[in-house]
Amino acid sequence: MIKLLKNLSFYKWIILAVIGLVFLQSMSDLFLPTLMSDIINNGVVVGDTAYIWKIGGLMLLVATFGAAASIVASYYSSKAAMGFGRDIRRKVFKHVEQFSLQDFDEVGTASLITRTTNDITQVQQVVIMLLRMVVSAPIMFVGGLIMAISKDAKLSLIIVATIPLLMGSVFFIMFKGIPLFKTVQTRLDRLNLVLRENLTGIRVIRAFNHEKQEKVRLQKANKDLTDVSIKVNKVMALLMPAMMLVMNLTVVGIIWFGGIRIDNGGMQIGDLMAFIQYVMQIMFALVMASMMFVMVPRAAVSANRINEVLEKKPTFLDEGTKAADRERGTLEFEHVTFTYPGAEEPVLSDISFSAQSGEITAIIGGTGAGKSTLVNLIPRFYDVTSGTIRVNGIDLRDSSLEEIRSKIGFVPQKALLFSGTIAENLRFGKEDATQAEVEHAARIAQAEDFINKMKDGYNSEITQGGSNVSGGQKQRLSIARALIRKPDIYIFDDSFSALDYKTDANLRAALKDETKNATMLLVAQRVSTVVDADRIIVLDKGEIAGIGTHKELLEQNDVYREIVESQLSEEEIA
Structure with a gap:
């Protein structure tokens, strides 16, 4: 007292x-x-x-x-x-x-x-x-x-x-x-x-x-x-x-x-x-x-x-400094292991991979494989138990949280919007964004059509939690919010799950040009979403079961083949 x-x-x-x-x-x-x-x-x-x-x-x-x-x-x-x-x-x-x-x-x-x-x-x-x-x-x-x-x-x-x-x-x-x-x-x-x-x-x-x-x-x-x-x-x-x-x-x-x-x-x-x-x-x-x-x-x-x-001291203190980037748009996991506090076993074990600028790296796996946990480590929502994560060649622990997160466009698994206008929600990603930048981000995210149909367009009000728009619309607005800041690394954590196949395909096609100078990390449940990725990481029980292209994994990896066969017909696989 x-x-x-x-x-x-x-x-x-x-x-x-x-x-x-x-x-x-x-x-x-x-x-x-x-x-x-x-x-x-x-x-x-x-x-x-x-x-x-x-x-x-x-x-x-x-x-x-x-x-x-x-x-x-x-x-x-x-x-x-x-x-x-x-x-x-x-x-x-x-x-x-x-x-x-x-x-x-x-x-x-x-x-x-x-x-x-x-x-x-x-x-x-x-x-x-x-x-x-x-x-x-x-x-x-x-x-x-x-x-x-x-x-x-x-x-x-x-x-x-x-x-x-x-x-x-x-x-x-x-x-x-x-x-x-x-x-x-x-x-x-x-x-x-x-x-x-x-x-x-x-x-x-x-x-x-x-x-x-x-x-x-x-x-x-x-x-x-x-x-x-x-x-x-x-x-x-x-x-x-x-x-x-x-x-x-x-x-x-x-x-x-x-x-x-x-x-x-x-x-x-x-x-x-x-x-x-x-x-x-x-x-x-x-x-x-x-x-x-x-x-x-x-x-x-x-x-x-x-x-x-x-x-209560934060689990990790933001003691890093703003360092000059040695590389741009690179992401590297080096023998990363992570265990939730109080858990008996690690959620992720010995995860190692690297992703370069202009590449699409997809992560796929069954429920509870550790996909969302892996992407939550990149913005340093949690600290790794052991190993190293590098963004643009710099260890996360050697850089400030503000510096790390300014380079990341994150779209969470659960799309969350704030009360205010659509434009205000999109500018959450970049406060000084112009109207042209807002409209461009919405166009790439396939959100332009439904926004224009709303009475006040980009000035239409979003209620608390986005309860007055559908799940798919929320996801597209969340994606536009990440796109508007033009980061070095894009993280999409199962962010296309509420989209129909046509919108999904159009969005991925539009993203290719938009993210060609950045690294894209894509967590998905659907094989159709990851099939064109430069690299697919297959997670199974917190461990990497395989890394490769769709074709390579289909031929060589049993875990990936099971996922594909559970979703696609023989004609589609062929």
Whole structure:
């Protein structure tokens, strides 16, 4: 928590102003009971109306001053807390952007969302309370105690007897409540995960009539969170009644013994009234402190969760430098092995091949052969377990991530579009692309026809995730997005799977001229897509089963021949 609060140093002048304003407010609050005592003793008792008006006006002035200080303090404390929350969110987001896919897998996307939203909000709320109460509560407590003793030292013994009861109540409730706060945040993570899966996977859920099962799953996650939240609130609900009980018993005791002292002539009525006010201020200060004790532990749990993200070092740090290319458009795998964290066996074993500029290298293999994993290593989404990958003759680990990825046009297996216009989505590949470049990329990707048929053409809106275009249209727009940046290496990870054979053929023909000065890496399930490749790599269970042209592999490689025979007729093979 303290580590996170260091980020408030940027707002030190605002915080100092808040502390000053809260101090002035507290002083005015402490002064009011003394004025009230003066009115009763010297005005009401003796019937001096002029004195009552005089001191009453002064009380109104002091109260107005205190209220004004309180309002300004609230404004600036909120400003500092909201700015602090904004800075932390920005810091978390910037740090998370450096994570590899492996890091995302470890923390979990749902948990990252909760930590960036709910957890930071919890800390924000506590910062507002701390800025107001961390100054106000001690001043009110100490000042009230001094003023109460100055009015009647003997009667103050009642406060000494009741304070341990209040403190005991607070610590008991804290002891019971703190362990539950972490459970609340964990259950919130789980609910967020289930909700996210339901919303993103709604098509699959409906296709398999799984609405009832998912409803039960959501209800369970919701009930788990509800149960632990109720448990926490039951514990916390004991705090206020316990505090009020002690406070009211204290006031009864003061009135009882204060009445006896007035009868004996040891105390005036005004002093007793002021004494009660000071005791209430002392008790209120303890209530404020107890509220901090309730909220700070929960915020501390949230702060720890935020710090876990900020302190998590990316699996590999971007320590490479921008190096001058020795070659252009070359890709080389040298004895590359990769194992997912926690997996017993490697997904890829001893992969070695090279691809040159102007060549098409295709990768084919059965499901789970490791095709997508292989291409995900090239932009360094994951780091190799052993071996070396070189892009343009430079080891990936010796170059910055920005430099590596600027040379790659990547089309993922799952086409993803962002909310915005078609033109904005295509310019995601190159921000300063001209309209002519946008249209050229769309033409090569066979997307021009359907874009022109849309009402606003390239300015047509794409909804979140591209839900208002078909799978094939999404794939073509994703391909155009990669083409627009004219990289050294193109990676198509099964990017033609949603295209019909005619569109597939036209696209591959158009790509030949467009990518003649670059290396193309093509992952495909269809033999027809890879048949014209300069080099076909056959993957089987994470190992290279063969490398060669279509003709060479058909004659010499059993694994490739099985794939071909499963897709093509004897006439087509011949």
